[in-house]
Amino acid sequence: MNQLGQLVFTGLSGLTLTDEEKKFIEKEDIGGVILFSKNYESPAQLAELVNSIQVLRKEYPLFICTDHEGGRVVRFKTHFTQFPPMLEIAKLDSPKLVFEVATIMAEELLACGINLNLAPVCDIWNNDQNKVIWDRAFGTDHETVSKFISSMIRGFETNHLMSCAKHFPGHGNTLKDSHYDLPIVKKPLEEIRNEELQPFIKAVKARVDMIMMAHIIVEDIDPDLPCSLSPKAHAILRNELKYKGLILSDDMQMGAITAHRGTGEAAMMAIRAGSDLVEYRDMSEAVLGLEGLKKAQKDKKIKAADFADRLTRISEAKKAYFTEYKPIYVPDLEKKFNRKQNQLFVEDLKKKIAEKSNRA
Numbered sequence: 001m002n003q004l005g006q007l008v009f010t011g012l013s014g015l016t017l018t019d020e021e022k023k024f025i026e027k028e029d030i031g032g033v034i035l036f037s038k039n040y041e042s043p044a045q046l047a048e049l050v051n052s053i054q055v056l057r058k059e060y061p062l063f064i065c066t067d068h069e070g071g072r073v074v075r076f077k078t079h080f081t082q083f084p085p086m087l088e089i090a091k092l093d094s095p096k097l098v099f100e101v102a103t104i105m106a107e108e109l110l111a112c113g114i115n116l117n118l119a120p121v122c123d124i125w126n127n128d129q130n131k132v133i134w135d136r137a138f139g140t141d142h143e144t145v146s147k148f149i150s151s152m153i154r155g156f157e158t159n160h161l162m163s164c165a166k167h168f169p170g171h172g173n174t175l176k177d178s179h180y181d182l183p184i185v186k187k188p189l190e191e192i193r194n195e196e197l198q199p200f201i202k203a204v205k206a207r208v209d210m211i212m213m214a215h216i217i218v219e220d221i222d223p224d225l226p227c228s229l230s231p232k233a234h235a236i237l238r239n240e241l242k243y244k245g246l247i248l249s250d251d252m253q254m255g256a257i258t259a260h261r262g263t264g265e266a267a268m269m270a271i272r273a274g275s276d277l278v279e280y281r282d283m284s285e286a287v288l289g290l291e292g293l294k295k296a297q298k299d300k301k302i303k304a305a306d307f308a309d310r311l312t313r314i315s316e317a318k319k320a321y322f323t324e325y326k327p328i329y330v331p332d333l334e335k336k337f338n339r340k341q342n343q344l345f346v347e348d349l350k351k352k353i354a355e356k357s358n359r360a
Contacts, residue, residue, distance in 0.1 A: 004293045004307070006031035006314050007271060009063065009248070009279040010286035015041050017052050021283055026056040028290060031314060032063030034251075034279055035114070037075045043112050043337050046076065047328040050113030054327065060318035061325045063162070063277075065116035068105055071135055079337040080108050081346060085135035086121065088353050090144060095151035097349065102155020104342050109161055111336040113328045115321065116162040118212065120152040122199035123172035132177040142198035149199050150206035157207070162321060165203035167214035167250055168237060169227060170196030178215040178256035182226060189220035193240075201241055209317060210246040211237060213275060215256035225273075226256060229266065234274025246317055248277045253285050264292025272302045276310045 005028035012021055012033060024030065033053055040046055054061050066075045071085030081104050083089065089098060109117060124145050125137035138145045149165070156163040167178075169192060174183035185192075200211065213228040227233035228249050237243050249270045252258075257266050267278045267289035278293075280286035296302045 003029055003311055004297065005029040005290060006311055007277055007293060007307075008032070008267075008286050008290050009034050009065070009277055010283050011036065011281040012039055012049075012283065015039060015045055016049060022052075022056060024283060024287065025053065025062070029058045030062065030286070031277060032065060032116070032279075034118075034281065035064065035066045035075060036281065037077070040076045043079050043108075043333045044330050046112040046114075047330050047333055051327045051330075054113070054325070060315065061115070061322045063116045063318075064114050065118055065162075065164070066109070066114055067118045068109060068114075069119045069121055069136055070101065070105070073136055076112075081105075081339075081342045083346060084350060084353060086138050086148070087125065087135035089349065090138040090148055091356050092349075092352055095148055098148045098151040099155040100345065101349075102152045103159060104345070106156050106159035106161040108337065110159065111328070111333060114161075116164065116210070117156055118164045118166060119156075120149055120163065120165060120203070121167075122149055122165045122203055123167060123170050124196060124199065125172045126195070127173045127175065129175055130172060132174070132179070133172045137172055138199075142195050145199040146202040149202045153203060153206040153208050157209070160321065162209040162317075164210035164212050164248060165200060165208045166212035167216075168200055168211050169214065169218060169221070169233060170200075171214045171216060172196070174216055178226075178250070178254050180255040182256040182260065183216045185216055185218045187218070187220070189218070192218065192220070197236075197241070200237075204241050204243045204245075208245060209321075210248050210277075211243060212248045212250055213270075215250050215254050225269075228257070228275070229261075229269040229273050231273045238274065246277060246313055247275045249275050249279055251281050252278050252289060253281050262292075263288035264295060267292040268296040268301055271310060272296070272306065276313050 009032040070083035121136045123133045123137050138148045153163045176183040215226045215228050222230040222232045
């Protein structure tokens with residue numbers, strides 16, 4: 001079983017692939033690539049980059065993903081339609097509008113070959129000191145957040161863009177930012193089931209393709225391990241929520257993980273706990289993560305059946321979405337961006353939000 005690279009998402013260093021990156025992706029049969037603002041200059045450049053990645057595929061295309069949530073978490077700024085934060089859009093109380101936002105996002109991302117969006121955010125902003133989630137959330141209670149989750153997922157998936165609900169089991173009630181530190185949630189599990197888990201239940205019912213695990217400790221689930229490394233947290237997702245899709249780790253280079261464990265060990269723990277995919281923003285760390293998985297295979301720290309289970313789930317998802325894969329035809333791109341109707345839609349959206357807040 002030399003397909004362990006399929007379990008890894010790697011970041012890239014710039015606007016084009018380096019020889020080292022090409023070699024790593026092709027030789028190790030890497031499962032996916034995550035793109036950030038450092039990888040973006042224009043839609044044409046982005047499409048060329050994606051085409052150059054997909055040429056390296058073995059069987060199915062790679063997952064090509066980014067964080068395109070709207071508001072402040074968007075990696076591709078110029079030419080892509082820029083939306084207000086979801087917290088603002090949700091105040092208009094229109095799931096139909098959220099579906100339309102997701103449709104525009106999907107059309108633009110897919111035009112450049114991005115086939116997976118790391119959205120929607122299912123977190124509830126129920127701690128006003130929490131600035132890491134804040135306006136990325138649809139609201140401050142589970143009813144509001146749940147109301148819009150399925151609209152966004154449907155908007156993506158109707159257009160054949162894969163979706164990823166995050167950050168399970170809920171990052172909205174934390175004080176620390178897991179990019180730098182390990183947040184600890186002391187809320188009783190029964191309250192979490194009734195509140196934080198509800199939007200994820202909605203996402204599962206809407207057939208979300210992936211769910212991202214949070215690097216947070218929820219004491220009532222597992223006092224010793226962050227949810228991303230905890231078999232108990234994964235068991236809630238699989239057994240209680242009956243979720244059968246792909247489970248992705250949050251970025252394994254975040255301080256919540258790196259301050260406590262080495263790269264290889266953390267990768268092994270995430271996959272052993274039940275994740276299907278581990279994500280790295282830098283290739284140098286993805287290399288170490290993959291080495292950790294190969295070592296776990298050799299030392300039998302992860303059962304062969306568990307590796308096979310993860311790999312089957314990945315190939316089934318790729319088969320379902322990517323059988324009709326075609327490279328992006330770059331000359332066609334220009335007419336898919338800066339569309340007048342999209343600009344008018346956003347202007348109208350902002351106007352409605354301003355009117356609503358003036359009335360409040």
